[in-house]
Amino acid sequence: MSTYDALLLVSFGGPEGPGDVMPFLENVTRGRGIPRERLEAVGDHYHLFGGVSPINRQCRELKAAIEADFAAHGVDLPVYWGNRNWDPYLTGTVRRMKDDGIRRAAAFVTSAYSGYSCSDQYVEDIERARAEVPGAPEIDKLPVYCLRPGFVDPFTDAAREALESLPEAARHLVFTAHSVPLSQAGRVDYVAELEQVAQRVAERTAPGVPWSLVYQSRSGPPSQPWLEPDVCDHLEELRAKGVTAVAVVPIGFVSDHMEVKYDLDVEAAERAAELGLDYVRAATPHTDPRFVALARELLLER
Numbered sequence: 504m505s506t507y508d509a510l511l512l513v514s515f516g517g518p519e520g521p522g523d524v525m526p527f528l529e530n531v532t533r534g535r536g537i538p539r540e541r542l543e544a545v546g547d548h549y550h551l552f553g554g555v556s557p558i559n560r561q562c563r564e565l566k567a568a569i570e571a572d573f574a575a576h577g578v579d580l581p582v583y584w585g586n587r588n589w590d591p592y593l594t595g596t597v598r599r600m601k602d603d604g605i606r607r608a609a610a611f612v613t614s615a616y617s618g619y620s621c622s623d624q625y626v627e628d629i630e631r632a633r634a635e636v637p638g639a640p641e642i643d644k645l646p647v648y649c650l651r652p653g654f655v656d657p658f659t660d661a662a663r664e665a666l667e668s669l670p671e672a673a674r675h676l677v678f679t680a681h682s683v684p685l686s687q688a689g690r691v692d693y694v695a696e697l698e699q700v701a702q703r704v705a706e707r708t709a710p711g712v713p714w715s716l717v718y719q720s721r722s723g724p725p726s727q728p729w730l731e732p733d734v735c736d737h738l739e740e741l742r743a744k745g746v747t748a749v750a751v752v753p754i755g756f757v758s759d760h761m762e763v764k765y766d767l768d769v770e771a772a773e774r775a776a777e778l779g780l781d782y783v784r785a786a787t788p789h790t791d792p793r794f795v796a797l798a799r800e801l802l803l804e805r
């Protein structure tokens with residue numbers, strides 16, 4: 504049996520000031536054919552929050568929570584953190600791990616699902632970083648964890664809490680996840696997993712309350728088909744069908760990333776207000792102890 508001598512937390516990365524916004528967006532979209540107007544619109548979302556993405560602070564908090572969980576359970580391993588698209592970049596972190604004598608690390612990724620954007624692209628970027636560091640440690644991505652209780656249970660509690668804050672009549676649960684191009688590798692698995700998570704959360708939260716799975720944060724040119732329906736279009740449809748209150752549950756995200764803070768809390772909330780829908784957004788797992796413990800559980804299972 505082989506053992507790990509470190510945990511590597513791997514995330515997306517995000518800007519930490521106005522000057523970071525454009526270089527960050529260029530890092531993310533290099534070679535991906537995202538229209539310039541879309542980049543500028545997304546830049547504006549970040550500028551609305553002072554050019555600071557919430558994601559890096561959330562990673563620092565998650566890292567500290569994992570370290571505390573390790574200490575409380577006698578797991579004596581260092582925890583490192585590296586991002587795909589912004590400082591601290593994976594390459595620098597991998598170099599530091601090597602300098603510290605790390606030989607083999609398990610990677611816990613802040614994305615719960617299968618598919619290219621959620622999983623394979625993270626592995627590619629880890630491997631690219633390793634290739635830049637002679638003598639880099641081996642790094643194994645821990646398995647996809649979207650169906651684990653540590654991920655599903657915090658969403659179940661959050662969905663119940665959100666639903667309970669709404670008037671009982673004509674309520675609807677709306678699960679959302681990041682859209683991806685229909686042509687994306689692994690898209691079928693991604694959708695199948697989302698459907699299972701939505702189903703599980705819905706049946707445990709409120710059997711009988713109608714629910715749907717929709718998508719958000721579409722990027723790419725209009726000519727390219729992406730997963731639909733879009734959350735804002737769906738709100739309109741629900742209103743037309745007589746729904747008066749929605750609880751939006753962002754099962755596609757582990758914490759309140761910019762897609763949640765802007766695309767849901769600003770854009771979708773405004774759309775709901777225009778439509779006269781009661782709107783509430785459920786919390787994401789972030790540092791819920793059950794979610795934090797997943798990193799340890801997945802590592803010890805290997």
Ligand SMILES: CC1=C(CCC(=O)O)c2cc3nc(cc4[nH]c(cc5[nH]c(cc1n2)c(C)c5CCC(=O)O)c(CCC(=O)O)c4C)C(CCC(=O)O)=C3C
Nearest residue numbers: 515517531535545556557558614620621681683722760761
């Ligand atoms: C499935 C998925 C997740 C969930 C899994 C996961 O969590 O990884 C996710 C997460 C995230 N995406 C993020 C940011 C961005 N994603 C973009 C663009 C894209 N995302 C895509 C998919 C996903 N993205 C795709 C198919 C594109 C098109 C370009 C390409 O094919 O790669 C762009 C470019 C501008 C735009 O067009 O939106 C930005 C700025 C941030 C950071 C947010 C913050 O700062 O808090 C996070 C967590």
Ligand SMILES: [Fe+2]
Nearest residue numbers: 620681720722
């Ligand atoms: Fe994205």
